[in-house]
Amino acid sequence: xxxxxxxxxxxxxxxxxxxxxxxxxxxxxxxxxxxxxxxxxxxxxxxxxxxxxxxxxxxxxxxxxxxxxxxxxxxxxxxxxxxxxxxxxxxxxxxxxxxxxxxxxxxxxxxxxxxxxxxxxxxxxxxxxxxxxxxxxxxxxxxxxxxxxxxxxxxxxxxxxxxxxxxxxxxxxxxxxxxxxxxxxxxxxxxxxxxxxxxxxxxxxxxxxxxxxxxxxxxxxxxxxxxxxxxxxxxxxxxxxxxxxxxxxxxxxxxxxxxxxxxxxxxxxxxxxxxxxxxxxxxxxxxxxxxxxxxxxxxxxxxxxxxxxxxxxxxxxxxxxxxxxxxxxxxxxxxxxxxxxxxxxxxxxxxxxxxxxxxxxxxxxx
Amino acid sequence: xxxxxxxxxxxxxxxxxxxxxxxxxxxxxxxxxxxxxxxxxxxxxxxxxxxxxxxxxxxxxxxxxxxxxxxxxxxxxxxxxxxxxxxxxxxxxxxxxxxxxxxxxxxxxxxxxxxxxxxxxxxxxxxxxxxxxxxxxxxxxxxxxxxxxx
Amino acid sequence: xxxxxxxxxxxxxxxxxxxxxxxxxxxxxxxxxxxxxxxxxxxxxxxxxxxxxxxxxxxxxxxxxxxxxxxxxxxxxxxxxxxxxxxxxxxxxxxxxxxxxxxxxxxxxxxxxxxxxxxxxxxxxxxxxxxxxxxxxxxxxxxxxxxxxxxxxxxxxxxxxxxxxxxxxxxxxxxxxxxxxxxxxxxxxxxxxxxxxxxxxxxxxxxxxxxx
Numbered sequence: 001x002x003x004x005x006x007x008x009x010x011x012x013x014x015x016x017x018x019x020x021x022x023x024x025x026x027x028x029x030x031x032x033x034x035x036x037x038x039x040x041x042x043x044x045x046x047x048x049x050x051x052x053x054x055x056x057x058x059x060x061x062x063x064x065x066x067x068x069x070x071x072x073x074x075x076x077x078x079x080x081x082x083x084x085x086x087x088x089x090x091x092x093x094x095x096x097x098x099x100x101x102x103x104x105x106x107x108x109x110x111x112x113x114x115x116x117x118x119x120x121x122x123x124x125x126x127x128x129x130x131x132x133x134x135x136x137x138x139x140x141x142x143x144x145x146x147x148x149x150x151x152x153x154x155x156x157x158x159x160x161x162x163x164x165x166x167x168x169x170x171x172x173x174x175x176x177x178x179x180x181x182x183x184x185x186x187x188x189x190x191x192x193x194x195x196x197x198x199x200x201x202x203x204x205x206x207x208x209x210x211x212x213x214x215x216x217x218x219x220x221x222x223x224x225x226x227x228x229x230x231x232x233x234x235x236x237x238x239x240x241x242x243x244x245x246x247x248x249x250x251x252x253x254x255x256x257x258x259x260x261x262x263x264x265x266x267x268x269x270x271x272x273x274x275x276x277x278x279x280x281x282x283x284x285x286x287x288x289x290x291x292x293x294x295x296x297x298x299x300x301x302x303x304x305x306x307x308x309x310x311x312x313x314x315x316x317x318x319x320x321x322x323x324x325x326x327x328x329x330x331x332x333x334x335x336x337x338x339x340x341x342x343x344x345x346x347x348x349x350x351x352x353x354x355x356x357x358x359x360x361x362x363x364x365x366x
Numbered sequence: 367x368x369x370x371x372x373x374x375x376x377x378x379x380x381x382x383x384x385x386x387x388x389x390x391x392x393x394x395x396x397x398x399x400x401x402x403x404x405x406x407x408x409x410x411x412x413x414x415x416x417x418x419x420x421x422x423x424x425x426x427x428x429x430x431x432x433x434x435x436x437x438x439x440x441x442x443x444x445x446x447x448x449x450x451x452x453x454x455x456x457x458x459x460x461x462x463x464x465x466x467x468x469x470x471x472x473x474x475x476x477x478x479x480x481x482x483x484x485x486x487x488x489x490x491x492x493x494x495x496x497x498x499x500x501x502x503x504x505x506x507x508x509x510x511x512x513x514x515x516x
Numbered sequence: 517x518x519x520x521x522x523x524x525x526x527x528x529x530x531x532x533x534x535x536x537x538x539x540x541x542x543x544x545x546x547x548x549x550x551x552x553x554x555x556x557x558x559x560x561x562x563x564x565x566x567x568x569x570x571x572x573x574x575x576x577x578x579x580x581x582x583x584x585x586x587x588x589x590x591x592x593x594x595x596x597x598x599x600x601x602x603x604x605x606x607x608x609x610x611x612x613x614x615x616x617x618x619x620x621x622x623x624x625x626x627x628x629x630x631x632x633x634x635x636x637x638x639x640x641x642x643x644x645x646x647x648x649x650x651x652x653x654x655x656x657x658x659x660x661x662x663x664x665x666x667x668x669x670x671x672x673x674x675x676x677x678x679x680x681x682x683x684x685x686x687x688x689x690x691x692x693x694x695x696x697x698x699x700x701x702x703x704x705x706x707x708x709x710x711x712x713x714x715x716x717x718x719x720x721x722x723x724x725x726x727x728x
Contacts (some may be wrong), residue, residue, distance in 0.1 A: 127468030259476040261433025276508035313436035
């Protein structure tokens with residue numbers, strides 16, 4: 001069996017490293033993390049670390065007193081196991097594969113992307129992002145349904161998970177504190193910690209419920225469009241659908257252009273954003289929404305003839321979007337964003353027009 | 367849309383020659399449409415008799431602004447001493463067709479610029495680069511930043 | 517091909533914003549001392565050898581540590597040294613550091629940006645490995661540690677003003693869109709963070725160029 005070379009070929013002063021040995025060393029590193037996690041976790045669980053688990057024995061004394069500390073200490077080996085385990089899985093899944101094959105397998109086909117997200121380039125249009133993700137959802141009436149950017153449902157899910165997990169920890173701590181009190185023992189440190197945890201837990205639940213009510217009461221916003229991608233000078237039919245109950249004081253529709261610039265230096269990654277153009281498309285006032293129904297209307301979206309096309313490179317982007325602002329009667333205003341992709345105007349037509357101009361200027365006929 | 371160029375480049379230590387690259391575009395306003403033909407002639411002056419090792423010509427776009435610089439090379443050609451450099455220096459020309467995108471864009475924090483870049487390599491490993499910006503697409507510059515709606 | 521007598525390339529003028537990252541990113545700006553005078557990079561490289569082959573460039577955010585590191589690396593390369601540049605974002609970057617050390621010949625210069633991101637154990641391992649491989653090490657860090665300081669990057673209004681004057685079309689800034697008062701004000705508002713100050717000047721330049 002031939003072992004992989006420790007060092008690759010020599011290129012002047014440089015040596016290419018061996019992928020195999022590099023991956024092996026990395027694997028050893030992650031294995032060490034997993035081993036450390038298992039060892040530490042084992043000492044905590046068995047009580048060898050000096051903290052123990054509660055015993056129901058009324059004669060309990062000494063060992064097992066600060067059991068709640070054990071729960072918190074388990075977070076450390078848990079993290080070691082998670083990091084080490086995920087690293088090992090990554091190493092094993094990529095073993096023996098080239099960088100390009102790994103990139104293709106991860107779904108990031110393009111080598112360039114904006115803000116670290118792999119943005120696939122539209123064929124024949126360098127620097128223009130593809131709109132595949134925007135045209136894979138057919139509309140009910142018009143051709144395409146636009147996806148919503150950063151949907152509130154993800155925020156709601158995140159809040160819900162946080163509230164559930166945090167309050168689960170609170171319950172465990174509270175049960176333990178209660179058991180201690182019943183035994184006539186007061187652990188002031190635990191009670192102080194519990195007070196803080198309970199406050200955060202209640203806050204999490206309140207935020208989650210508030211957001212849940214808001215989301216269900218306001219209802220979803222749906223935007224469909226007659227064609228995609230768009231081009232400068234084009235006009236498109238759009239359908240706006242707004243669900244919920246009650247009525248809206250106003251519903252506003254805007255077309256916006258936003259620039260993104262990411263800069264990395266040292267430990268800092270900074271992304272600047274700037275909205276550089278906005279046009280109000282339409283505003284509706286006193287919009288009633290019947291229970292179980294929705295407000296639905298068509299509107300024409302016109303793209304300015306001299307509009308810049310959508311652009312995406314590794315650290316910079318120019319993005320178009322439709323923004324819907326709703327102001328319900330009894331709830332706070334909501335803002336929902338739907339991305340669009342605008343391609344450059346038909347290049348053949350533009351080049352022909354330029355050629356015609358040149359010919360006329362030279363005294364010829366177009 | 368700004369029309370102009372950045373002329374100049376990097377110099378190694380102990381350099382003597384201060385080259386100057388003159389680039390002539392076939393369109394006086396240096397404004398082009400996508401897919402249009404771009405014809406360029408370049409002259410190199412001020413070599414001071416120093417021998418050249420190679421000349422690289424490229425047509426590329428790059429971003430400028432508050433983000434890290436990205437670039438995309440549309441056309442590239444290297445001519446070195448083994449390929450008749452004397453025939454190229456002190457002048458050269460090329461004609462290419464521009465792509466459909468990206469278009470030149472004068473944004474607030476993101477700008478997209480097209481340029482012709484000529485890089486001269488001297489025999490003593492020094493190099494000098496000269497960049498000459500041109501416009502593609504005639505897109506209007508962005509105006510003021512607006513307050514976010516969200 | 518018919519070339520028209522277009523505008524002479526001799527009439528070249530600067531286009532763009534002189535404060536864009538194209539001109540101000542690390543390595544683009546010449547490293548200067550707190551008075552705005554150029555640093556002697558050759559002397560600094562020689563000092564690394566006198567410090568036992570390892571040294572740290574210290575300073576807070578946006579003080580020019582990465583810029584100095586880049587220029588030291590370039591100077592070393594021009595001298596014919598083998599140079600490796602690594603930017604650390606997490607402790608896991610110890611792996612590429614060890615890989616680079618393993619693959620580098622003795623005497624190479626390893627330039628590591630954001631050293632403290634490695635953490636204590638990772639830094640100790642990297643130091644030991646560098647010693648075993650006989651590679652020189654220069655790092656950037658916010659605060660001291662086991663490595664002797666090569667330079668402490670501090671900023672002053674004079675330094676920012678000197679940087680601005682060295683930017684493209686810097687001579688045209690006087691009496692133009694940006695003046696010395698703007699530069700001093702940007703420095704103060706950014707609490708001495710040169711990077712932030714340059715971003716502020718970028719916005720100000722754009723605003724004034726558009727007549728806002």
